[in-house]
Structure formats: structure tokens, C-alpha cells
Amino acid sequence: MRIRRSKLDTLREMEVNPYPYSFERTNFTNEIIENYETYEDKQVAVAGRIMSIRIMGKASFFHIQDQNGKIQVYIRKNEVGEQTFEVFKILDIGDIVGIKGKVFKTRTEEVSVLAEEFVLLSKSIRPLPIVKEKESDGEKIVYDQFADKELRYRQRY
Incomplete structure (x- = not known):
């Protein structure tokens, strides 16, 4: 939490x-995502909590999640400006952001939003208590989950 407060x-x-x-x-x-053909190359404004971040130099991908789903956002330094990109690089998983941009599909056919405007809506101080999920060979693998129900009920403090 000390690092998040310094940010x-x-x-x-x-x-x-x-x-x-x-x-x-x-x-x-x-x-x-469900109506991609309708929104392709159209301007949208979405808001949500950052769930994953992949920073790669002057461009980055991150996923935001709202109450109805999750979408990938592509942000580039020369699209949003240097100061806005510096703000983005300070953010953590769990922060809430607003994005305005155009809808497109990546090379891997994932529906994404190309960020033209980026706004920090809320900086989270505490990390999210989220377990990591990964799908492998059609099976969902869950990491860091407190799965022992008996122990969970005994240690409720």
C-alpha cells in the first residue's frame, strides 16, 4: 500500500x-464485443477497472472490466500524448479508468478499443483480492485461491 500511496x-x-x-x-x-460489426471503426466511451496491464515501450495493452464484461484496450504514446501516457504507466491493477476511442480487432481477432482519450477515474489504494485464472486445454486453472472451505470458516479473522 505504501507504493500505491506514493503513486x-x-x-x-x-x-x-x-x-x-x-x-x-x-x-x-x-x-x-457482442455487436462488433455495428461498432467497428466507431467512436465509443467505456469505463472500468484495470484487470491486467502489458506495457511494451511506447504502446501497451490492458484489459478493463465493467459490470457486464471485459475488453482489451490498446494505448499508444503518440495517440494520447506524452503526459497522459506517463499517467498510464503509473497506474496499477484495480484502478478505474475511462477510455474514448475506436473499436477494432487485433491480429489475434480480439475485439479492442484504440485509446484516443484516457482518463483516470479512481486510483485504488488497496490491491484487489483476485485470484489468477488461466485456461489450459479447455480446463480452468485457478492460482492463489483460498480453496480449503473448512479452514476458511475456521479462520474468519
Whole structure:
């Protein structure tokens, strides 16, 4: 939590409001994925919690999740600007962001949003209590899960 608080202070030093008051969302993530043909190359505004981040130099991919689903976002330094990209690099899993951009499919056929505008909506101080899930050979493998039910009920503190 100390690292997350220092990142919060860094954002404030950069004169970025870590808790802005509004963001105008136009779509939910599942609408975009289910109706890709309708939204292809169209402007959308989505908001959600960052669930994974892959930073690769001047471009990055991350997934956001809202109450209806999850979608991949592609963000490039020359699309959003240098200061906005620096803000993005400070963020953690669990932070809530708003994205405005165009819908497209990646080479792997995953529906994504190319970020043209990026807004931090809420900086989370505590890490998410989420287990890691991976699908392998049609089986869902779960890591870091507290699976022993008997122990869970005994140790509820």
C-alpha cells in the first residue's frame, strides 16, 4: 500500500486529479464485443477497472472490466500524448479508468478499443483480492485461491 500511496502523491504532483467527478460512458464492454460489426471503426466511451496491464515501450495493452464484461484496450504514446501516457504507466491493477476511442480487432481477432482519450477515474489504494485464472486445454486453472472451505470458516479473522 505504501507504493500505491506514493503513486497517488506522484499523480497529484503531476497535477492529475486522481478522483475526478464524472465520465460520460456511451457503451458497456459486452455490447461492443457482442455487436462488433455495428461498432467497428466507431467512436465509443467505456469505463472500468484495470484487470491486467502489458506495457511494451511506447504502446501497451490492458484489459478493463465493467459490470457486464471485459475488453482489451490498446494505448499508444503518440495517440494520447506524452503526459497522459506517463499517467498510464503509473497506474496499477484495480484502478478505474475511462477510455474514448475506436473499436477494432487485433491480429489475434480480439475485439479492442484504440485509446484516443484516457482518463483516470479512481486510483485504488488497496490491491484487489483476485485470484489468477488461466485456461489450459479447455480446463480452468485457478492460482492463489483460498480453496480449503473448512479452514476458511475456521479462520474468519
